[in-house]
Amino acid sequence: MVSVRITEADHQRVSGAIAAAEAKSDGEIVTMVTELSDSYHDVALHWAVAVLIAVLAWTAAFPMALQWGYSQLFGGWGVEPGLGALLFFLMVLAVLKFTVVLLVLRYMQLRLTLTPAATKQRRVRRRAISMFKAAAERRTVGRTGILIYLSLGEHRAEIVADEAIHDVTTPETWGEAMAALVAEVKEGRPADGMIAAIGLVGEVLAEHFPRSSTDTNEIPDKLIEL
Structure with missing residues (x-):
């Protein structure tokens, strides 16, 4: 700023x-x-939570996309991951996006713009x-x-x-x-x-x-x- x-x-x-x-x-x-x-640190937190919820909502709407992403990263189309593996992958994905948003919004001008x-x-x-x-x-x-x-x-x-x-x-x-x-x-x-x-x-x-x-x-x- x-x-x-x-x-x-x-x-x-x-x-x-x-x-x-x-x-x-x-x-x-x-x-x-x-x-x-x-x-406005709370604003950054709110945006990060919104992104986390969006990841969960996207997964609920398109569950096959999560399985496709897992397969691309860990073994190709022939791999059939179990439910536990998929849930762990979803957790990691959601936390990663949450953390990235928080880090990006450490930039004050962007945080202010999004307030x-x-x-x-x-x-x-x-x-x-x-x-x-x-x-x-x-x-x-x-x-x-x-x-x-x-x-x-x-x-x-x-x-x-x-x-x-x-x-x-x-x-x-x-x-x-x-x-x-x-x-x-x-x-x-x-x-x-x-x-x-x-x-x-x-x-x-x-x-x-x-x-x-x-x-x-x-x-x-x-x-x-x-």
Whole structure:
């Protein structure tokens, strides 16, 4: 999997965008980027099991093919293998294919490609919520923290908001920001995507939580790489 490099200059640009957005509201924006949100090892296991079951199903549907394969490997057409020999041969064949699939799917990009989109979405969302709880939830006086989370490998992003923001918005509120972020990531410009999303999130925060005279910067304005 190709890694997208985020430079020190990118970090500074994102920090500047956060500061500019927060200058207009009492909201606190946290930004995080990670290469992957999950290892998806279970997906490889599921594919390997599926192949193993497919071997068994194929044998059940075409039992003579198993006998033909055995004969080709161990003695020619005249050999009539017993039931025990055929079952042992089937076991070896199934285990071999199971192992080969697991080894092939050690390649992360292939494993990611074979992971259903819904699974990737759930894993990214789960990781984003976990990171939000650790870094932003209830860490502001007015419960106005918000996380913009980007998972590069899956080309997916999540926005998770604290109580006060959640009460006055819906998931659709962040659609434009999410689209802007993901579009730039697909072009290999994650920092630009993050900056665009920060600006759009900042507009929503400024509308619902305009900056008050008592506002302070409660969370550092920086991009966190996981």
